[in-house]
Amino acid sequence: MSSKETPNESNLSQTVLKALDILECVALAEQPLSAAEVAKLCGLSRPTAYRLIRTLTTRGYVAQDDETHYRLGTQTLSLSQNVLDSLDLHELAQSYLRQLSDITNETAYLSILDVDEILYIGKAESSQSVRTHTKIGSRNRLHCTSMGKAILAHLPESDRNELFERLELIANTPTTITDLNTLIEELATIQAQKYAIDNEESEEGVRCVGAPIFDHNGNVLAAISVSGPAYRLSVSRLVALSTLVMDTAMTISGRLGYVAPN
Numbered sequence: 001m002s003s004k005e006t007p008n009e010s011n012l013s014q015t016v017l018k019a020l021d022i023l024e025c026v027a028l029a030e031q032p033l034s035a036a037e038v039a040k041l042c043g044l045s046r047p048t049a050y051r052l053i054r055t056l057t058t059r060g061y062v063a064q065d066d067e068t069h070y071r072l073g074t075q076t077l078s079l080s081q082n083v084l085d086s087l088d089l090h091e092l093a094q095s096y097l098r099q100l101s102d103i104t105n106e107t108a109y110l111s112i113l114d115v116d117e118i119l120y121i122g123k124a125e126s127s128q129s130v131r132t133h134t135k136i137g138s139r140n141r142l143h144c145t146s147m148g149k150a151i152l153a154h155l156p157e158s159d160r161n162e163l164f165e166r167l168e169l170i171a172n173t174p175t176t177i178t179d180l181n182t183l184i185e186e187l188a189t190i191q192a193q194k195y196a197i198d199n200e201e202s203e204e205g206v207r208c209v210g211a212p213i214f215d216h217n218g219n220v221l222a223a224i225s226v227s228g229p230a231y232r233l234s235v236s237r238l239v240a241l242s243t244l245v246m247d248t249a250m251t252i253s254g255r256l257g258y259v260a261p262n
Contacts, residue, residue, distance in 0.1 A: 015052075018042065018044060018048065018052055019052045019055065019056060021042045021044075022038055022042055022044075022049065022052050022053060022056065022062075023056060023061055023062070023072075023076075025038055025041050025042050026038065026062055026070055026071060026072050027072045027076070029071075032065035032066070032069035032070055032071040033069060033070055033071075034068050034069050034070075035049050035050040035053055035068070035070070036049075038053060038070070053070055056073070057070070057073070059073075059075060060073045060074060060075030061073045061075045061076055089110070089112070089121070089122075089213075089221070089222060089256070090110065090121050090122045092252065092255055092256070093110050093122055093213075093222075093224070093252050094122055094124070096224075096248050096251060096252055097109070097110055097122055097123065097124035097224065098124040099248070100124065100224070100226060100244065100245065100248050101124035101125065101126055101226075102124075103244065104126075104226050104228075104241060104244070105126055105127070105128060106126045106128075106131070106132075106226050106227060106228035106232070106233065107123060107124065107125050107126045107131050107132050107134075107226070107227050107228065108123065108124045108224060108225065108226055108227075109122065109123045109134065109147065109208075109224065109225045109227060110122030110123065110222060110223075110224050111140075111147045111148075111151075111222060111223055111224075111225075112221065112222045112223075113142075113151050113155075113220075113222075114139070116142065116163055116166050116167060117139040117140060117141060117142065117148075118139065118140050118141075118142060118145060118147050118148045118151065118223070119137070119138075119139055120134055120135070120136055120137065120138045120139070120140070121136060121137075121222075122136065123136060126228065128228075130229055130232075131228060131229070132206055132227045132228060132229070134227075140202060141167075141170065141172070141202070142163070142167060143167055143169050143176070143177055143183055144172050144173075144176045144177065144198065144201040144202040145198050145201070145202050145208065145210070145225075146195075146196040146197055146198040146208040146209055146210030146223075146225045146227075147196070147208070147210040147223035147224070147225045148223075149186065149187065149190055149196035149198070149210070150190060150195065150196040150210040150211055150212045150220075150223040150225075151212060151220050151222070151223050152187055153187040153188075153190035153191040153196065153212070154191060154212045154214075154220040155220055156219075160187075164180060169183065172201065172202050172203065173200055173201060173202070173203065173204045174204075175199055175200050175201050176201045176202070177201065193242075194211060194212070194246050195209055195210065195211045195242040195245060195246050196209070196210050196211070197209050197210075197235065197238050197239075197242075198210070198225075198227075199235055200230055204230075205229060205230050205231075206227060206228070206229060206230060207227070207228065207229075207230045207233040207234075207235070207238055208225045208226065208227040208228075208233075208238070209225060209226055209233075209238040209239075209241055209242050209245050210223050210224060210225035210226075210245065211223060211224060211225075211242070211245045211246040211248070211249035211250075212249060213249050213252050213253050213256070214253040214256070214258040215253075215256050215257065215258060216256055216257030216258055218258060218261075221253075221256070223249070224245060224248060224249050224252070225245065226238075226241055226244075226245055
């Protein structure tokens with residue numbers, strides 16, 4: 001395209017646009033479609049729709065379900081997986097952690113579930129002289145951390161129950177939840193409100209608020225948190241910060257291909 005050209009309709013390939021319309025139509029259909037159905041839905045003539053469908057079929061973007069119907073092909077999965085594989089969670093999330101830390105003036109963390117613990121894989125430290133100091137690569141328990149509880153609350157029930165069988169509800173502090181039924185009740189609340197609070201449950205004098213990150217399939221993948229000394233972060237302050245933490249987590253999730261349900 002020359003510098004004088006503008007990206008208007010006249011500069012676009014109508015054939016490519018029609019092919020993309022067909023691809024999106026087949027992808028969004030709840031069941032395989034015939035060429036006639038595709039033509040009607042896309043506003044194309046049947047010969048044009050059939051020709052483009054056959055072209056997409058030869059490249060694997062559309063697959064023939066039977067003699068007359070078509071569905072999405074596996075080549076689209078291959079491309080989407082390549083995109084997802086190119087997204088490094090730590091690299092993608094780091095700028096958002098930095099923003100979160102700068103806005104709150106507290107330390108922001110990123111962690112993933114690793115067997116039955118959280119593994120810290122990213123952080124953006126506060127500039128304040130008194131701040132939390134958890135090293136990248138450190139681990140912590142699920143039941144007493146905001147990120148751990150945020151992940152636990154959004155796991156499939158079968159996975160969560162399997163973890164319950166292995167978790168040792170050890171009391172790190174006087175406020176750590178050590179009763180399974182109490183933990184289950186809190187996880188239900190966390191699932192409903194979309195954020196979790198660590199009220200000096202992992203370490204005395206430290207409070208955190210965390211929220212889950214989801215992948216393109218809607219599975220909980222990780223969590224982020226804002227953490228700081230309890231004298232600066234009251235529970236009411238954490239609740240006030242929860243919206244910012246949740247919004248940041250949703251932004252990262254969206255970058256990973258997650259689409260929130262209506």
